[in-house]
């Protein structure tokens with residue numbers, strides 16, 4: 001969705017980063033002392049979520065700039081580190097958890113490249129492998145066309161050898177980072193889905209082939225790649241459709257460039273269902289066989305998850321036997337029945353991912 | 365409505381002069397036992413006169429439908445009534461500046477509602493009927509404002525709006541509400557659906573007798589199945605076992621309700637239903653009886669099964685324990701775990 005209203009917190013310093021951003025948005029900004037007028041404007045809409053997607057608020061990050069992914073008990077977590085560069089998204093996926101996560105959701109851009117630099121340098125000093133991503137509360141590259149942040153982050157990571165940056169996206173916005181020296185320390189990652197799901201549920205995102213074209217372009221510039229099949233949606237003939245997506249991946253890129261592929265079926269907080277029903281009346285995505293999971297999220301009935309995972313994992317392994325494929329938030333039974341092993345010890349999955357990152361990105 | 369626009373005059377009215385077919389002011393359809401009422405009137409007389417409105421040369425009933433019926437049963441010729449004469453009422457209305465006929469009608473309506481409230485607390489159906497009649501002349505906000513006077517209780521505008529919407533389900537919907545086949549919560553869900561879907565649900569819920577939560581479950585799951593399969597609700601029902609179960613006259617209402625519920629659940633969650641049935645069958649085939657229980661994990665998400673039995677005596681304990689020990693040798697038990 002196109003930005004049609006721009007708010008800026010008065011205290012924000014108008015440095016190169018912010019002047020560049022404002023000039024690119026091309027809308028006269030409204031200066032505010034705090035977020036109250038932004039919330040009021042968004043909440044006054046019939047559909048606050050849609051309005052929030054068109055209202056950009058440039059602000060300072062009042063919370064943690066960097067933190068560990070909270071994960072959940074009962075399901076295995078990958079020990080990811082989240083770097084907060086902003087919240088929410090201009091694209092409009094029916095299943096997007098962010099719709100129900102923030103009250104109201106606000107499209108925030110966190111100003112201050114310096115603060116990002118400071119926290120990252122602290123992490124780098126620890127001489128430990130961190131997999132750091134910006135795509136948990138937003139899409140990593142939605143602002144790439146109008147912001148200096150992606151380029152800044154890629155350059156910052158290129159100057160160290162212990163950690164990797166993962167930029168996860170459904171866009172093809174990689175122009176500003178394509179020709180810079182990334183030193184192999186940035187993984188460009190795409191969330192993938194079948195053309196049916198992209199067309200019907202991922203409104204405003206790039207097509208499957210456009211995403212893979214972008215991945216191919218990134219690979220040609222030496223970037224390491226990752227793919228995320230998340231959320232997998234179960235629908236008639238989905239197994240074949242997902243297999244075709246896998247076929248397509250390997251038509252576009254080499255298995256050796258892929259650091260990891262994650263897979264996870266659609267899961268959602270129960271209150272998201274109402275949002276989807278209201279905002280996406282034609283979507284049938286919540287009418288699968290969902291049960292309440294042990295983390296109080298709705299998940300597909302386990303045998304259905306296992307069946308789809310088995311198909312995908314074996315198809316992926318046919319192309320790339322050594323490729324690291326992992327589950328996002330699954331339990332022992334799913335791992336065992338699908339992969340034949342379970343990273344049971346605390347940090348074991350994280351260690352596997354670190355190892356793959358080290359191998360592909362030449363970490364110390 | 366601050367000043368009454370009508371005058372009531374007590375008189376004995378010939379029962380043949382009452383138009384029994386005109387029930388425009390009828391609020392209550394309570395299942396009063398007319399025979400008992402007739403008997404009571406014979407013994408102690410009519411305590412509370414009926415209220416009639418003279419229309420041309422006939423009277424129509426504003427309050428007292430059952431009392432008139434009881435008099436007819438007693439083969440009485442007349443009934444004591446408080447009669448409103450529209451001519452004098454009209455004069456009064458003109459005098460007060462309120463000459464619109466609906467203003468007078470509202471006053472009669474309020475009288476009918478007041479009389480019903482006086483007899484007993486209005487049932488929800490009676491309340492809905494009253495609100496629908498009133499809503500022709502007043503919006504929900506106005507009714508809410510006057511609700512204390514009208515109904516002896518304060519109603520908020522949102523609730524009034526909801527009840528008026530439920531009122532659009534009539535006549536079948538209100539009949540089911542009255543008979544207890546449809547709960548207010550379920551009716552509220554139906555009131556936002558389109559006409560053909562409402563009729564399908566009314567037919568379904570009329571054929572079973574389900575608790576509120578089961579009614580809501582049936583509505584939710586069937587709506588989701590219809591959206592998921594992109595089929596009309598009617599087609600969902602017709603293309604499934606549901607119709608056969610409903611039409612089966614040889615099963616009692618409780619069994620029918622359970623079978624319809626299971627059938628809907630199976631349509632909504634086919635794999636989960638199948639898994640539950642399989643495990644149930646395997647557990648039953650172990651022949652552990654009722655005393656020893658095996659509970660699979662809820663929805664099979666976790667992996668822990670629960671085995672339990674209780675014993676009052678040592679002998680009982682040994683018996684149940686031995687049953688379980690025997691089951692350990694049974695491959696079907698192993699099978700349950702690998703399901």
Ligand code: SF4
Nearest residue numbers: 089091092093096139
């Ligand atoms: S791209 Fe990601 S963040 Fe954006 S709407 Fe879709 S799911 Fe949400």
